[in-house]
Amino acid sequence: MPVKVMFVQLASCWGCHQSLLDLHETLADVLPQLEIVFWHTVVDHKLHDVEKLPDKSVNVGFTEGFCRTEEDLHLLKLARQKCKLLVSYGTCSTYGSIPSLLNLYPIEEALSRKFKEAESVVDGRIPDKHVPKMLEYVKPNREYVNYDLFLPGCPPEPPLIAEVVTSLLKGEMPKLKERTLCDECPRVKSEVIVIKKIKRDFEGIPEPEKCLLEQGYICMGPATREGCGAVCPSAGFPCKGCMGPGPNVMDQGAKMLSALASIVDYESISPEELVNAVKDVVGTFSRFTLPSSIIPKAVFKKK
Amino acid sequence: MAGNFEPKILGIFCNWCSYAGADMAGTSRMQYPPNVRIIRVLCSGRVDPQFVLKALELGADGVLVAGCHHGDCHYVKGNYRAERRIALLKRMLQQLSIEPERLMLKWISASEGAELVQTVEEFVNILKELGPSPLRKTG
Ligand code: SF4
Ligand code: SF4
Ligand code: SF4
Ligand code: FES
Numbered sequence: 092m093p094v095k096v097m098f099v100q101l102a103s104c105w106g107c108h109q110s111l112l113d114l115h116e117t118l119a120d121v122l123p124q125l126e127i128v129f130w131h132t133v134v135d136h137k138l139h140d141v142e143k144l145p146d147k148s149v150n151v152g153f154t155e156g157f158c159r160t161e162e163d164l165h166l167l168k169l170a171r172q173k174c175k176l177l178v179s180y181g182t183c184s185t186y187g188s189i190p191s192l193l194n195l196y197p198i199e200e201a202l203s204r205k206f207k208e209a210e211s212v213v214d215g216r217i218p219d220k221h222v223p224k225m226l227e228y229v230k231p232n233r234e235y236v237n238y239d240l241f242l243p244g245c246p247p248e249p250p251l252i253a254e255v256v257t258s259l260l261k262g263e264m265p266k267l268k269e270r271t272l273c274d275e276c277p278r279v280k281s282e283v284i285v286i287k288k289i290k291r292d293f294e295g296i297p298e299p300e301k302c303l304l305e306q307g308y309i310c311m312g313p314a315t316r317e318g319c320g321a322v323c324p325s326a327g328f329p330c331k332g333c334m335g336p337g338p339n340v341m342d343q344g345a346k347m348l349s350a351l352a353s354i355v356d357y358e359s360i361s362p363e364e365l366v367n368a369v370k371d372v373v374g375t376f377s378r379f380t381l382p383s384s385i386i387p388k389a390v391f392k393k394k
Numbered sequence: 395m396a397g398n399f400e401p402k403i404l405g406i407f408c409n410w411c412s413y414a415g416a417d418m419a420g421t422s423r424m425q426y427p428p429n430v431r432i433i434r435v436l437c438s439g440r441v442d443p444q445f446v447l448k449a450l451e452l453g454a455d456g457v458l459v460a461g462c463h464h465g466d467c468h469y470v471k472g473n474y475r476a477e478r479r480i481a482l483l484k485r486m487l488q489q490l491s492i493e494p495e496r497l498m499l500k501w502i503s504a505s506e507g508a509e510l511v512q513t514v515e516e517f518v519n520i521l522k523e524l525g526p527s528p529l530r531k532t533g
Contacts, residue, residue: 195489195490341444341448342443342444342447344486345442345443345444345447345483345486346443346444348443348479348482348483348486349442349443349444349479351482352475352478352479352481352482353439353475353478353479355478357471357474357478360478362477362478362480362481363481365478365481365482366481366482366484366485369482369485371489372482372485372486372489373486373489373490374489376486377486384447385444385447385448385451386447386450386451386490386492386529388490389489389490389491389492390490390491390492390528390529391491392491392528
């Protein structure tokens with residue numbers, strides 16, 4: 092009997108679903124075992140199709156994205172209601188990811204920027220008809236509904252997806268690895284790290300085998316969870332932290348900020364120089380997790 | 395409200411210096427504002443930025459981190475770490491539209507009871523000027 096699944100897209104970029112398609116041949120094995128009851132970006136289903144489904148009649152639901160509008164929230168709650176097992180698919184759904192850095196601005200300001208002030212806009216106005224109401228800021232989906240499994244990644248890497256989908260099809264709960272990214276990173280690390288200069292990602296050419304953080308690049312490995320196969324540092328690019336916080340980390344940004352401050356050489360880099368080298372502290376360290384951070388949004392002054 | 399606002403301050407003090415300094419202020423019967431609740435840590439370098447954020451999230455109006463003067467840290471470089479963490483945290487707070495002045499870092503030795511009193515008084519004044527933390531759940 093095919094497994095009933097639904098794929099739900101909330102506010103997102105479709106990158107996670109794209110990554111699903113990157114399974115290539117594996118998909119050929121998986122697809123015949125699935126009955127897709129809802130995937131509104133791919134198959135012509137309407138919202139009322141989901142509303143009509145009996146509760147808990149879908150075996151597995153995957154949610155991509157976070158709730159930015161009341162409609163997203165409605166869909167998320169429906170998904171929870173209709174699915175036996177709900178998987179938070181990707182980092183938007185799990186922690187908020189990059190688009191939720193908008194939590195640094197009040198929604199009115201963001202709407203005005205996009206629809207009225209953007210350089211390309213002529214006689215702009217903020218759409219108010221036939222569009223769902225915007226939510227004030229982004230909260231992690233898990234604050235609205237319970238999940239059975241979190242599969243982070245922006246987007247999740249295909250091997251990780253394959254692992255999860257294969258176990259689920261066997262009726263088993265996947266057990267994801269949860270150490271720190273550095274533990275699965277093949278780069279060579281020293282016992283003691285001292286950085287004399289912080290480099291921007293584009294500065295110089297990194298040595299091929301040595302840990303990037305030791306070379307002065309801001310690599311989020313120490314604050315990030317493993318599971319992606321350390322694809323970025325393996326390819327010579329510092330990790331940006333898209334798998335979210337590592338084990339026992341409450342706040343990924345605070346953790347990385349702390350780690351970096353303890354490995355810079357105090358004689359070479361003053362506190363001011365450190366701040367100037369990082370510049371955008373929230374955008375660098377909490378790039379993927381602002382809504383799940385201890386302080387999840389900026390304070391919006393009431394006008 | 396603003397007139398009788400008494401800020402709530404979390405003090406995170408290093409055991410070897412500022413905490414001893416607070417003890418000294420106490421035993422010498424120096425008066426200082428009762429606004430600060432003190433947590434003792436083994437070194438200012440042990441102050442996890444997550445503690446500071448959590449304190450603010452729970453509604454503290456200010457956080458005062460105090461440690462040994464440069465050169466006096468028992469773990470040699472702990473205070474240098476603290477200094478850099480606090481600098482980055484201040485920028486983080488600023489981006490979150492929380493006044494960075496709500497976070498203060500001071501070096502106070504075990505013999506500087508008077509400096510400690512003065513620091514707390516100064517911090518209380520700064521916070522009274524700023525008003526209650528925007529993260530306070532209730533007035
Ligand atoms: S997690 Fe990343 S890839 Fe997935 S929807 Fe969000 S932004 Fe796109
Ligand atoms: S800091 Fe980055 S490069 Fe270094 S070991 Fe960790 S993940 Fe690899
Ligand atoms: S290395 Fe870092 S940024 Fe790259 S995929 Fe893994 S967690 Fe994401
Ligand atoms: S021991 Fe006091 S700051 Fe390190």
